[in-house]
Amino acid sequence: MLSLLRSYNQTVSVDRLLREVWGDDPPKSGSRIIPPYVYRLRKLAPCGEPDWVGLPIARKREGYVLQIDPDSLDRNRCNSLIRRSQEAKASGELELAHKLVSEALGMWGEEPLVGLVGPLAQSMRLNLVEQRLMAIERRIELDFLLGRHRDVIPELRQYVELNPLSEPMAELLMTALYECNRQAEALAVFHGLRTRLAEETGTGPGGNLQQIYEAILRSEPVPQFPVAAMSRTETGN
Incomplete structure (x- = not known):
């Protein structure tokens, strides 16, 4: 199927x-x-x-x-909502953009293609998980633009726990904490991810994350990176 x-x-x-x-x-x-x-x-x-x-x-x-009919597929309807959200954001309609991407995320279940096996199912499952995380990042970026940093901290902590090697999620959590004057907690997120990356992949944090970390150390405004330009996430187990 x-x-x-x-x-x-x-x-x-x-x-x-x-x-x-x-x-x-x-x-x-x-x-x-x-x-x-x-x-x-x-x-x-x-x-x-x-x-x-x-x-x-x-x-x-x-x-x-x-x-x-292509419009009968949830995936296509979801992608259409996300495109409309990006268009609304580009035109400055942030509340509408937030509403549209939230509606798209509301169409997702906990796990795509649950129970299905085989190489194709696994490939599609990973792709869908990636798409969902990208949509989550876009919605949280809109929360930031709307000044709702404090509101998304609990959610971001949960996503970081579920995706412990995700640099984009760590960037978002560090930024939200810093904007709420919780500098020590923001730095702790960086140190934790740096340790996990070294232990599990033998690499260190990427340039975006490093720039955010250094800005927090200097008590300067953190750089704002477009979500679409962020390095993609690796899903944790």
């Missing part, structure tokens, strides 16, 4: 379905296993929709195609 969903409205070959679902260990029955699975997928019905007629999966000579 994930192969068809990722390439909706495009024909996906049987060989590709086998490869993306089972990787290097396909079933012994080979391509013969695909039609029964597709039959079951067609019969799936969303909860609360008794009149559902089934998933529109068409058989083509080259493979199968899932025929759907």
Whole structure:
């Protein structure tokens, strides 16, 4: 299903379905296993929709195609909200930008694709987790621009605990603490991350984080880095 969903409205070959679902260990029955699975997928019905007629999966000579309206996908609706949020931010409509990105985040569950296995599921899961973290960073950046530093500190602490190697999250938490006159706590966040990076990756903090740290040491205004330019996060376990 994930192969068809990722390439909706495009024909996906049987060989590709086998490869993306089972990787290097396909079933012994080979391509013969695909039609029964597709039959079951067609019969799936969303909860609360008794009149559902089934998933529109068409058989083509080259493979199968899932025929759907792009606007029916949560991922596309979420991305649209985030784009609109960025446009609102660019035009100075910060409250509207915050509302739109918050609405997008409200569409997420705790863990994407939970329970699904296979190489494709794992790849898509990591990508979706990354997208969610980027949206969270954008929303918190808007909280900062709206002067709500104190409000986001508990949330940021939680994200740093869940993503202990995330430099962008540490940057945001350090900035929020510093803006609330909690300099010692902000410096402690830096020292903790520096230790974890050294122990687990053999590296040190990046340039953005180092600049924030040095500004706090000198009691100067911290640099404000665009969220989109931040180094990407590594999800912790």
